[in-house]
Amino acid sequence: MLSKSSKYGIRGVLYLALNSNENRKFSPTTIAKYIGVPAPFLAKTLQLLTKNHLVSSSKGRHGGFYLSDKNKQNSLIAIVDCIDGLDKFESCIIGLPVCSNENPCPMHDRLAPLRRAMVEELTNKSIEEFTNDLRSGKTHIFL
Amino acid sequence: MLSKSSKYGIRGVLYLALNSNENRKFSPTTIAKYIGVPAPFLAKTLQLLTKNHLVSSSKGRHGGFYLSDKNKQNSLIAIVDCIDGLDKFESCIIGLPVCSNENPCPMHDRLAPLRRAMVEELTNKSIEEFTNDLRSGKTHIFL
DNA sequence: ATATAAAAAGATAAAAATATCTTTTTATCT
DNA sequence: AGATAAAAAGATATTTTTATCTTTTTATAT
Numbered sequence: 001m002l003s004k005s006s007k008y009g010i011r012g013v014l015y016l017a018l019n020s021n022e023n024r025k026f027s028p029t030t031i032a033k034y035i036g037v038p039a040p041f042l043a044k045t046l047q048l049l050t051k052n053h054l055v056s057s058s059k060g061r062h063g064g065f066y067l068s069d070k071n072k073q074n075s076l077i078a079i080v081d082c083i084d085g086l087d088k089f090e091s092c093i094i095g096l097p098v099c100s101n102e103n104p105c106p107m108h109d110r111l112a113p114l115r116r117a118m119v120e121e122l123t124n125k126s127i128e129e130f131t132n133d134l135r136s137g138k139t140h141i142f143l
Numbered sequence: 144m145l146s147k148s149s150k151y152g153i154r155g156v157l158y159l160a161l162n163s164n165e166n167r168k169f170s171p172t173t174i175a176k177y178i179g180v181p182a183p184f185l186a187k188t189l190q191l192l193t194k195n196h197l198v199s200s201s202k203g204r205h206g207g208f209y210l211s212d213k214n215k216q217n218s219l220i221a222i223v224d225c226i227d228g229l230d231k232f233e234s235c236i237i238g239l240p241v242c243s244n245e246n247p248c249p250m251h252d253r254l255a256p257l258r259r260a261m262v263e264e265l266t267n268k269s270i271e272e273f274t275n276d277l278r279s280g281k282t283h284i285f286l
Numbered sequence: 287a288t289a290t291a292a293a294a295a296g297a298t299a300a301a302a303a304t305a306t307c308t309t310t311t312t313a314t315c316t
Numbered sequence: 317a318g319a320t321a322a323a324a325a326g327a328t329a330t331t332t333t334t335a336t337c338t339t340t341t342t343a344t345a346t
Contacts, residue, residue, distance in 0.1 A: 001144065001231045001258075004334065007238035014249065027292070040336050047294065060343025063292040076250075088144040095150035098286035106157065106273045106282040107219075110264040114257050115144075121253040130249045139249040143241035147304065170322070183306050190324065203313025206322045 006083045008037040009045045013055065013079055014141050016067045017127045018134055025057075025064025035141060045083065052082045067127070076130070077122040089115045149226045151180040152188045156198065156222055157284050159210045160270045161277055168200075168207025178284060188226065195225045210270070219273070220265040232258045 002010075012031050020026055028046055032039035046065050049055040056068045080086070092099030092108070093115075099105045101112075133139040145153075155174050163169055171189055175182035189208050192198040199211045223229070235242030235251070236258075242248045244255075276282040 001236060002238075004238065007236075010237045011239075025292090038335060041334065043293080044335090050293085057293060058343075059291090059293045059341075061291050061345060063343070065293085093144060093150075094153045094284070095145075095147065096154075096284065096286060098283075103286055104282050105284060106276060107264065108282070111261060114261050114264070118254060118257050121250065121257070133249060139247050139251070140241075141237070141239065141248060143239060143246055168322090181305060184304065186323080187305090193323085200323060201313075202311075202321095202323045204315060204321050206313070208323085 001088075002080065003084050005041070005045050006080050008035075008042050009049060009079050009083050010076055011035045011037065011141050012042055012046060012065075013049070013067065013076075013127060014130060014134065016055065016065060017072055017131045018141075020064075020066035022056075022066065022068060025062070025066045027064050031065070049079065049082060054078055054082055072128040072131075073126050075123050075126055077119060080122065086119065089119050144231075145223065146227050148184070148188050149223050151178075151185050152192060152222050152226050153219055154178045154180065154284050155185055155189055155208075156192070156210070156219075156270060157273060157277065159198065159208060160215055160274045163207075163209035165199075165209065165211060168205070168209045170207050174208070192222065192225060197221055197225055215271040215274075216269050218266050218269055220262060223265065229262065232262050 012028075012035060015031050015035050016026065028043035029039045031046075032042045035042075046055055046057070050057045050065070054071060054074055055065055056071055057063065057065045077086070092105055093111050094105055094107065096105050099108055101108075104112075130139075134141065155171075155178060158174050158178050159169065171186035172182045174189075175185045178185075189198055189200070193200045193208070197214060197217055198208055199214055200206065200208045220229070235248050236254050237248055237250065239248050242251055244251075247255075273282075277284065
């Protein structure tokens with residue numbers, strides 16, 4: 001449904017949302033150890049997110065990845081869009097080049113609204129907001 | 144969202160649902176031409192579906208692929224399950240090994256119901272039933 | 287200034303998905 | 317029986333995704 005790259009990316013970003021700030025930065029190795037994903041692959045993904053201003057980083061000694069307050073206001077859909085693109089949520093489920101409300105494929109009318117709803121769920125909540133339930137233990141990213 | 148294999152498979156099956164029966168069979172080449180997908184790849188997929196009794200075929204002269212009346216009573220979810228498996232709809236959206244109602248990831252509560260609904264939409268309607276809208280022109284698989 | 291520790295960039299490798307081609311098997315027509 | 321036309325099976329090729337490793341750049345502490 002999502003690529004591994006997106007999955008790792010979201011988990012990494014949520015880890016940083018929970019633990020990092022301008023003066024608490026983390027190496028990909030550390031993050032990877034905590035969230036249980038391959039470190040060099042996560043590093044690549046974090047670099048991509050950094051290049052697109054969804055994650056912050058500083059080089060050199062005491063450098064590392066972190067989320068700025070501004071980064072934390074983004075939604076998770078921005079992460080998915082940056083890594084996978086949104087095509088998988090927006091293009092025809094059976095791959096027809098033409099599929100719209102006017103010219104629907106057989107599943108369009110029933111599935112398009114559900115897919116739109118999924119995108120909305122990832123759009124309407126900031127990364128920051130997702131951390132509330134994580135801090136209270138209602139949800140988790142570690143198990 | 145679905146693999147190309149599943150997309151082609153569904154399109155091929157719907158084509159057969161519309162046009163084939165025990166004495167009207169089609170070669171992968173013919174089907175592929177109509178639905179606009181690579182013929183040898185479609186052939187592989189149809190062979191897999193045939194092996195799992197979701198599509199029928201006969202070898203030799205005047206052979207080809209077709210859907211029996213029984214095949215037409217299956218749901219599209221059976222096609223997807225056979226080709227891709229249902230994991231992508233059932234496992235954690237961010238790939239956590241543990242993610243359930245009791246131990247949810249941050250998106251679980253909002254996304255799991257939507258994914259379940261998608262599976263239901265593909266479950267509650269037979270392939271046969273999908274052909275009604277296709278015949279009346281309300282939906283299409285050709286554009 | 288120099289050493290150091292970190293991200294960034296680049297190169298390479300392995301695995302999976304997609305795509306094509308060739309050979310074998312099989313049913314049926316003549 | 318032999319020729320034919322089709323699926324089935326197998327082999328190969330290409331592309332994309334996933335994963336790792338190496339080199340370069342850069343900020344900072346000493």
